[in-house]
């Protein structure tokens with residue numbers, strides 16, 4: 001288990017470029033299984049979850065070649081289906097959440113798929129019903145082998161159909177979409193998730209020869225095609241990293257320019273941070289955040305306390321609520337953070353409270369943060385990172401705190417943030433990795 005030792009209280013200054021989007025990468029990498037032709041992917045972040053998925057694809061027989069600092073080619077012309085029955089596969093696949101999305105492509109192309117329970121953050125119940133019910137609607141058989149804890153999916157000759165998803169699951173929509181692109185006839189997915197990750201996946205699949213309309217909406221229509229071709233795809237900048245840098249800049253009074261953010265793809269994210277009183281200027285395709293002594297959280301128009309809640313896209317992503325929460329601790333004013341989707345993502349507030357933050361955890365889904373307006377800085381402490389976004393929030397808290405903090409279990413942070421210590425140290429932070 002590695003740790004970060006963080007000296008707090010330093011102002012950062014300079015430019016930072018976001019990595020390619022983690023959650024998009026996981027979808028796009030699984031999509032390479034849909035064709036025997038070569039697929040080139042650019043802006044692949046060097047993070048644990050993505051590296052593990054690339055390794056898994058290679059173990060399945062996909063030819064993987066690194067062709068540039070952030071570019072890879074993949075060719076799935078000799079996939080070894082026998083590997084899916086090995087303990088090695090089941091163990092590796094269960095190490096990350098994104099591996100679940102190999103099922104849709106495997107089903108579409110080979111009529112079969114296997115998976116043990118996928119990993120990912122322990123941030124509440126993470127059911128997969130939407131995925132499996134979707135596969136079943138397309139005509140596949142689903143079986144859960146409770147002894148071995150394996151999901152088995154089988155079904156050749158999938159047939160397009162109409163389906164209304166029980167919830168707009170991000171990975172579920174991606175999985176069903178990839179299963180449907182080569183199904184016979186027309187598939188309609190209503191209540192589809194439409195995060196930028198999915199829009200990017202749809203655009204990529206269409207470039208490969210798929211016929212998907214309704215991209216960006218919650219109603220996707222897919223006209224099945226016989227086969228898909230190779231393509232080249234570039235990942236979007238990671239919107240969660242961008243939001244994390246905005247919060248970090250405000251908390252540490254830093255002057256930061258976040259480069260090449262593709263601002264039109266960020267949805268409600270910049271506005272949500274603006275409502276917390278954080279000044280940010282869009283300069284071309286960059287976000288400039290000036291050094292700010294104070295920032296004041298707005299109230300609603302009637303004067304009542306602002307609520308920031310998560311929602312499916314184009315609402316505010318749940319992956320940034322922990323960042324909002326930590327950023328609010330040094331704002332002027334009060335905010336109610338309402339994490340509707342996950343029930344165990346707010347418990348990390350106990351560490352912020354230990355650091356001196358004023359937070360009331362109302363219940364597992366809601367926390368009220370009473371901003372300190374920098375009257376009292378947070379105090380450095382030793383803490384453990386419970387999940388990826390809480391981990392980065394604790395890092396932000398530590399960077400703003402008086403004294404030194406130690407954050408354990410930073411493997412969680414490494415899951416999704418590329419060279420975060422080196423990149424922040426280049427802006428003037430003092431973070432030491434202790435292995």
Ligand SMILES: CC(=O)N[C@H]1[C@@H](OP(=O)(O)OP(=O)(O)OC[C@H]2O[C@@H](n3ccc(=O)[nH]c3=O)[C@H](O)[C@@H]2O)O[C@H](CO)[C@@H](O)[C@@H]1O
Pocket residue numbers: 023024026097098124125126127167168169170171172193312317318319340341342
């Ligand atoms: C690898 C990956 O891409 N992970 C992301 C993906 O996870 P993932 O695809 O696993 O998350 P889902 O979209 O399936 O669901 C997330 C949670 O929200 C609940 N839910 C979902 C939709 C809905 O309409 N109502 C509802 O309550 C689900 O029951 C679940 O508890 O999307 C989540 C939601 O944006 C993000 O936090 C994860 O970072």
Ligand SMILES: C=C(OP(=O)(O)O)C(=O)O
Pocket residue numbers: 022023049096097098119120121123319388389416
């Ligand atoms: C929850 C997240 O990731 P995962 O779905 O991989 O656990 C996240 O990216 O915030």
